[in-house]
Amino acid sequence: MKNIRQDAEPPLAINEWGWKYHHLGIPTTKKMPGERYLPHLKFYVSGFSTSPFGIEWMRFEKDCPVAELIKTVPHIAFEVEDLDKVLNAHNFEIIAEPGVPSEGVRAAMILHNGAPVELIEFKKSTNEFL
Secondary structure, X not given: OOOOOOOOOOOHHHHOOOOEEEEEXXXXXXXXXXXXXXXXXXXXEEOHHHOOOOEEEEEEOOOOOOOHHHHHOOEEEEEOOOHHHHHHXXXXXXXXXXXXXXXXXXXXXXXXXXXXXXXXXXXXXXXXXX
């Protein structure tokens, strides 16, 4: 029988895999204060830098190339040490292949129980993810 997590236990991703909570991404259609545009992804982000909880708002242009699920369903994001190692170690359904959303960051989006989950790796040296 599969182990069932108790109320006071952290999720497996944190407790056993060592992932770190990074942010909660929430899609919106409203223009938000302090938006920053990511032209190569055709969407705006805001709120992360000022939220004590890591809440990030995401507003998408009509022709934004990301999956519809990412545009419509909130996602949780975890920082991982080695994105490729994590993706190779698990049989996750990938809905956004690893890419570089901003300098020094590499990310992929997986699907779990109908919800998008972002996995983020930050550069460890000056030559990575440029």
